[in-house]
Amino acid sequence: MTVTAVNYAKVLKELSVSEKSIQDTREIFREVRELTESLENPLVPFESKSRIIDRVIPEDMKNFVKVVCKHHETGLLKEIFEDYDELCRKQAGITKAVMWYVTLPKPEQLEGIKAFLCREFQVQKAEIEMKEDKSLIGGFILQAGGREYDWSLRGRYRKLEQKLTRR
Incomplete structure (x- = not known):
């Protein structure tokens, strides 16, 4: 941008x-x-x-x-x-997010993620573009509003690796 x-x-x-x-x-x-x-x-x-x-x-x-x-x-x-x-979208109170996943979330999980995005960005609605990415091993990564939320196993492995190498 x-x-x-x-x-x-x-x-x-x-x-x-x-x-x-x-x-x-x-x-x-x-x-x-x-x-x-x-x-x-x-x-x-x-x-x-x-x-x-x-x-x-x-x-x-x-x-x-x-x-x-x-x-x-x-x-x-x-x-x-x-x-x-x-x-x-901003004028209409909508935020857009991209979600990389290994396993497609259940509808109720997706609704929970949308509710999280609405609270986080103070909007009325969240639109999520779904993209499959098997390299995440498990979990998902969510990008919205210039932020990234990494709840993937690959991300957790990296954090653990960084923690262990700092010692």
Whole structure:
């Protein structure tokens, strides 16, 4: 998360751009990799880039994309959209977490983890992205709000190893 991307995301949030246009623009950049390459290319004149933007980007997103392009920050668009999503979640009182696990937690365990996240970050709702990682040996790792909670066996082994080597 760069400061520049966060600032662009804040501007995008303040603009009166429809959610559909933002999602459509995100999809265009995700699906057409050549578009990002063309807009990032310093050898392509801005006038040509502007014509491309006028042809493929939704109307209420054109000016935003042109400004990003003019300041040579097109490579940050993916990050800008991610930061925009984070701002929207924050405003809605939602936190996002990533959970690496060995064994998928039971629904009641998952609800307990969500309740923990809501208390910890003072939010109304927690969304958890689940990722399997057998290298943890057992347990899980939870990342949210720039913090990491390591309840894995691999993490506990490392802590024990550090403790023993300090003696």
